[in-house]
Amino acid sequence: MFKKQIGWLIMLLALAMVVSACGGSSTGTPSQSGETTDGSTSGEKVDLLMGTGSQGGTYYPLGQEMANVWNRNIENINVTATESGASVENLAKIGNGEFDLGMSVHIPALNAYNGTGDFEGRKIENFAFVGFIYPEVLQIITREGTGINSIADLKGKKVAIGPPGSGTQVIAKQVLAAYGITDADYTAYQEGFGDAKSKLQDGTIDASFGILGLPNAEIDELQVAVKDVKFLEITGDELKAIQEESGYQPFTIPAGSYEWLDRDVSTVSAYAILVANTDTVSDDVAYELAKVMYEKSSENTHPQARHMTLENALLGSEGLPIHPGAERYFKEAGVLD
Numbered sequence: 001m002f003k004k005q006i007g008w009l010i011m012l013l014a015l016a017m018v019v020s021a022c023g024g025s026s027t028g029t030p031s032q033s034g035e036t037t038d039g040s041t042s043g044e045k046v047d048l049l050m051g052t053g054s055q056g057g058t059y060y061p062l063g064q065e066m067a068n069v070w071n072r073n074i075e076n077i078n079v080t081a082t083e084s085g086a087s088v089e090n091l092a093k094i095g096n097g098e099f100d101l102g103m104s105v106h107i108p109a110l111n112a113y114n115g116t117g118d119f120e121g122r123k124i125e126n127f128a129f130v131g132f133i134y135p136e137v138l139q140i141i142t143r144e145g146t147g148i149n150s151i152a153d154l155k156g157k158k159v160a161i162g163p164p165g166s167g168t169q170v171i172a173k174q175v176l177a178a179y180g181i182t183d184a185d186y187t188a189y190q191e192g193f194g195d196a197k198s199k200l201q202d203g204t205i206d207a208s209f210g211i212l213g214l215p216n217a218e219i220d221e222l223q224v225a226v227k228d229v230k231f232l233e234i235t236g237d238e239l240k241a242i243q244e245e246s247g248y249q250p251f252t253i254p255a256g257s258y259e260w261l262d263r264d265v266s267t268v269s270a271y272a273i274l275v276a277n278t279d280t281v282s283d284d285v286a287y288e289l290a291k292v293m294y295e296k297s298s299e300n301t302h303p304q305a306r307h308m309t310l311e312n313a314l315l316g317s318e319g320l321p322i323h324p325g326a327e328r329y330f331k332e333a334g335v336l337d
Helices: 002-023 059-073 087-095 106-114 167-178 193-202 217-226 236-246 283-295 303-307 324-333
Strands: 046-051 077-082 101-105 127-143 158-160 187-189 207-212 229-231 249-253 265-277
Touching: 046 059, 046 087, 059 077, 059 101, 059 127, 059 283, 059 303, 087 101, 087 106, 087 127, 087 167, 087 265, 101 106, 101 127, 101 167, 106 127, 106 167, 106 265, 127 167, 127 193, 127 217, 127 249, 127 283, 127 303, 127 324, 158 193, 167 207, 167 236, 167 265, 187 193, 193 207, 193 217, 207 217, 217 229, 236 249, 236 265, 265 283, 283 324
Parallel strands: 046 077, 046 101, 158 187, 158 207
Antiparallel strands: 101 265, 127 207, 127 229, 127 265, 249 265
């Protein structure tokens, strides 16, 4: 009898262990992207990869700061900001699942969503708007002594047009085309402004295009080194044609934007926005990203972070889907009905 009781006790203990093992944790298991299947930011760590831009531009250092602020303020979130070719590449890599987040000019984002422009025939639908970052200004610079006084003078010159897969390269080619300059009419350097700056300084190239924040520290550094930086303007019928073709809007760089700039400069601008992969970024994670992005923007040490306010939050969202998590935050904050 005693042996039978011992046997039953062993069986009950074994059954209890099986039930306990099956019960497991109530938190979701990580997906390939690192998100939890229950969509929460608690429990398992969420690793997110964000595409930025080239190191000499605005996206890369600003993206690093954005990641730092998120990582300090959101539990179990780790965002890594990585260098990339910027807008077009970021959107393409969200489309194929390589990136979870991306910084982009809003116009390439519209092209990606609608399957137009650089995304003709390859519509990308697995991304959504998370928030406005800052206004982007096309800044076209050369140096005194190059013989370049207008964009039309870039014919036959060596010109940095931005990295492959960047919004800079797209708009640079549109601007040049508006002035009657084809790809065969100049020598293109496909690189970001960080590399272009040194080549402008040593005379390897004659001019550079950059979609940058205003002011841009790299341009200031170049002026300190060479003392003869000159802006090229977009004006007249060419300005109208570029606006119609690209969606960029006319913008005036005011005199004094740089201490050494003593005149207004006519150019074009657009919006830098944050987008998220809707396959890998859950609603709860997107909610936290948007919330911290705006409510903790004072912790972001990059100068362009001053534009990350709730008043600006929806700039660049027109025509794009808003991530449900970000939408929930914007409604709570009172900026979206």
